Amino acid sequence: xxxxxxxxxxxxxxxGCAACSVACKNENNTDTGMNWSHHxxxxxxxxxxxxxxxxxxxxxxxxxxxCVKACPVKAMYKDDENGLTLHNADKxxxxxxxxxxxxxxxxxxxKKDPHQYWNDQESxxxxxxxxxxxxxxxxxTEVPYYNPERAFNYEAIRYRGIVEKxxxxxxxxxxxxxxxxxxxxxxxxxxxxxxxxPNDKIHELLTHDHKTLREDLGTKPKVFYLRSF
Amino acid sequence: xxxxxxxGLPIVIIAGIVLAxxxxxxxxxxxxxxxxxxxxxxxxxxxxxxxxxFLALAASGMCLVSTFGHALGFERFEIISKRSLYLAIAVxxxxxxxxxxxxxxxxRAIYFITSPNLQAPMWWMGATYxxxxxxxxxxxxxxxxxxxxxxxxxxxxxxxxxxxxxSILGGIFATxxxxxxxxxxxLPLFFVLSALITGIATLMIATVLTYKFTRxxxxxxxxxxxxxxxxxxxxxxxxxxxxxxxxxITLFYVGSxxxxxxxxxxxxxxxxxxxxxxxxxxxxxxxxKNRTPMKLVVAGMFVLIGMFVDKYITVMxxxxxxPFGEVATYTATFTExxxxxxxxxxxxxxxxxxxxxxSLETHGHEDEKVTEVKPSKAG
Ligand code: SF4
Ligand code: SF4
Numbered sequence: 294x295x296x297x298x299x300x301x302x303x304x305x306x307x308x309g310c311a312a313c314s315v316a317c318k319n320e321n322n323t324d325t326g327m328n329w330s331h332h333x334x335x336x337x338x339x340x341x342x343x344x345x346x347x348x349x350x351x352x353x354x355x356x357x358x359x360c361v362k363a364c365p366v367k368a369m370y371k372d373d374e375n376g377l378t379l380h381n382a383d384k385x386x387x388x389x390x391x392x393x394x395x396x397x398x399x400x401x402x403x404k405k406d407p408h409q410y411w412n413d414q415e416s417x418x419x420x421x422x423x424x425x426x427x428x429x430x431x432x433x434t435e436v437p438y439y440n441p442e443r444a445f446n447y448e449a450i451r452y453r454g455i456v457e458k459x460x461x462x463x464x465x466x467x468x469x470x471x472x473x474x475x476x477x478x479x480x481x482x483x484x485x486x487x488x489x490x491p492n493d494k495i496h497e498l499l500t501h502d503h504k505t506l507r508e509d510l511g512t513k514p515k516v517f518y519l520r521s522f
Numbered sequence: 523x524x525x526x527x528x529x530g531l532p533i534v535i536i537a538g539i540v541l542a543x544x545x546x547x548x549x550x551x552x553x554x555x556x557x558x559x560x561x562x563x564x565x566x567x568x569x570x571x572x573x574x575x576f577l578a579l580a581a582s583g584m585c586l587v588s589t590f591g592h593a594l595g596f597e598r599f600e601i602i603s604k605r606s607l608y609l610a611i612a613v614x615x616x617x618x619x620x621x622x623x624x625x626x627x628x629x630r631a632i633y634f635i636t637s638p639n640l641q642a643p644m645w646w647m648g649a650t651y652x653x654x655x656x657x658x659x660x661x662x663x664x665x666x667x668x669x670x671x672x673x674x675x676x677x678x679x680x681x682x683x684x685x686x687x688x689s690i691l692g693g694i695f696a697t698x699x700x701x702x703x704x705x706x707x708x709l710p711l712f713f714v715l716s717a718l719i720t721g722i723a724t725l726m727i728a729t730v731l732t733y734k735f736t737r738x739x740x741x742x743x744x745x746x747x748x749x750x751x752x753x754x755x756x757x758x759x760x761x762x763x764x765x766x767x768x769x770x771i772t773l774f775y776v777g778s779x780x781x782x783x784x785x786x787x788x789x790x791x792x793x794x795x796x797x798x799x800x801x802x803x804x805x806x807x808x809x810x811k812n813r814t815p816m817k818l819v820v821a822g823m824f825v826l827i828g829m830f831v832d833k834y835i836t837v838m839x840x841x842x843x844x845p846f847g848e849v850a851t852y853t854a855t856f857t858e859x860x861x862x863x864x865x866x867x868x869x870x871x872x873x874x875x876x877x878x879x880x881s882l883e884t885h886g887h888e889d890e891k892v893t894e895v896k897p898s899k900a901g
Contacts, residue, residue, distance in 0.1 A: 333846050359699065365645035366633035384633055387626015390644045392566035396700035398845045401563045402626070404556045453555045454626030507845070510699050 297376030297488040298461060299515035301498045302349055304522065306482035309334070309347035316477035320462060321443050322436060322450045324407035329459035330474050331399070346522075351474075352399045352459035353506065353514030354378045360391035360400065376488070376515070377461050382448035385455040392456060396510050400458045403451055408436045461485065488515075529735050530874055537867040544864010547857045548623055556626065558857040564850035565841045570624045572837045573862040576720065576830050577617035577869070578651070578691060579713060582684040583721015584610040585658065587751070589684070592661075592677035598747055604665050605882040606725050609873060611658050613724065616868035618651065623861055643693040650690055654683035666880060688717045695840065702778040703840035712765050715758060720829045722755045723822035730815040732877055740815065749813040755825065756809040759802045766798065779843040788842070789835050797835065801828010
């Protein structure tokens with residue numbers, strides 16, 4: 294039976310450290326300003342009556358995904374095998390219809406080729422530190438923290454003129470590993486499971502109070518926030 | 523003809539320069555990428571989309587007016603059918619070029635054919651505009667070669683094409699549930715209405731100015747038709763006013779953030795001042811009586827400015843409010859403006875070429891019926 298992956302994020306466990314966002318950048322070779330894993334944080338009230346809320350965000354892999362419906366060339370699609378909303382970098386024409394229709398603002402557009410910083414010929418301190426270009430050359434990869442595993446089923450580093458977004462580490466899920474953000478979360482707040490498997494731990498987790506973002510829109514998001522305060 | 527060319531020369535030179543800057547900016551965009559644009563991840567679509575919507579609607583409107591004579595048999599419109607049709611082509615082709623500049627990978631356009639998503643309004647827009655342009659060109663070719671039967675058939679198709687393409691273009695926005703300024707079935711219809719208004723305004727301006735420049739006298743019948751179009755535009759403007767009011771009222775009831783942007787926020791001055799006052803109320807008052815040709819031109823200009831700003835507010839304003847309440851900003855860049863200006867200059871040049879080569883003021887068997895009289899006020 295085909296899988297239908299979903300994520301749970303336990304908000305009472307989450308300590309708001311953003312390790313997920315950092316881990317995501319490492320795993321998926323995203324450039325500065327391009328955040329597949331992001332967060333909303335809001336501070337309300339004045340001292341001493343202050344409330345601080347931190348909600349990690351990512352693509353919700355909506356079951357009824359507006360981005361998929363909007364994409365004219367099926368570059369954004371639902372994968373029948375795993376229920377994820379995936380992007381095909383080779384097909385994308387860069388029309389941004391997906392961005393305009395995603396209610397969560399989680400898709401980014403590559404206005405230029407990413408990681409240009411590593412072509413920079415200027416060092417921070419002349420004659421003391423190496424230039425970014427020298428470091429890149431020495432290491433011999435596109436970017437010094439380059440992760441070649443991402444190339445398993447998606448363009449390892451995307452390029453100018455197309456969009457990109459969270460793929461829920463489908464390359465890791467494919468071989469039975471949790472997404473990198475899940476495995477790097479120090480509070481173990483995250484989990485990805487298969488909604489179609491009645492024995493999956495996710496069903497137990499979902500017995501807790503949970504919500505999804507903007508449920509009213511009918512997008513059927515699959516990132517479930519457990520135990521909000 | 524010589525007097526015509528001499529008079530038109532300064533315009534050709536200016537339009538040529540603007541077009542050259544536009545083409546340079548397009549080339550620059552192809553080389554450097556969309557870093558030259560003001561769009562961001564928060565505001566993904568930029569003013570090129572606004573311009574495309576505006577121009578494509580104007581083209582559809584003119585196509586519709588041309589079918590009044592060709593397909594629907596309103597004989598009095600026959601004398602403007604050919605100009606209207608040619609103008610539609612002259613505006614639509616540069617508009618499509620402007621649109622392609624906003625695609626990140628235009629080289630992959632083939633996926634529209636090999637990997638179509640029939641759920642996507644944008645796919646349908648591409649398909650309908652593709653077919654529609656070809657039929658428009660065929661129709662004009664048939665008018666030119668005097669093939670009345672082909673004209674009739676083609677004009678039925680372009681009539682449907684204009685309405686379909688325009689409303690599908692509206693559908694791209696209307697299906698986005700998360701954006702209150704876009705969502706809902708009213709927008710595609712408003713696009714069709716806008717198309718008629720914008721098309722009529724463009725046609726009136728182009729026709730009157732062409733006669734001014736060529737120093738030819740307008741036939742009484744032509745003046746009468748123009749005056750009639752002016753009146754029709756005023757009525758359509760009143761309907762547009764109704765649309766705006768109802769949109770505001772519905773936004774007020776849902777307490778949408780977008781409501782504030784229009785009512786008293788970032789875009790309120792241009793909305794009330796330009797879209798409503800300059801673009802709708804003033805032209806309606808002007809067009810109530812004594813619709814002299816120059817008055818039609820001035821009213822038409824106001825309407826076009828109002829309609830452009832209206833599309834700006836819809837397309838850009840619709841994107842500003844972010845998913846979790848934050849409000850983004852957007853500023854168009856020089857490159858974006860240059861591409862748009864280049865597109866419009868392209869339209870002007872294509873139109874002037876047509877005026878010179880295709881005798882747009884006549885149409886087939888109607889020629890001899892046109893009686894020349896001294897121009898006077900057409901009431
Ligand atoms: S969150 Fe946005 S990008 Fe992700 S599936 Fe839903 S609509 Fe698409
Ligand atoms: S930008 Fe790419 S993925 Fe997004 S709708 Fe356009 S073609 Fe599809």
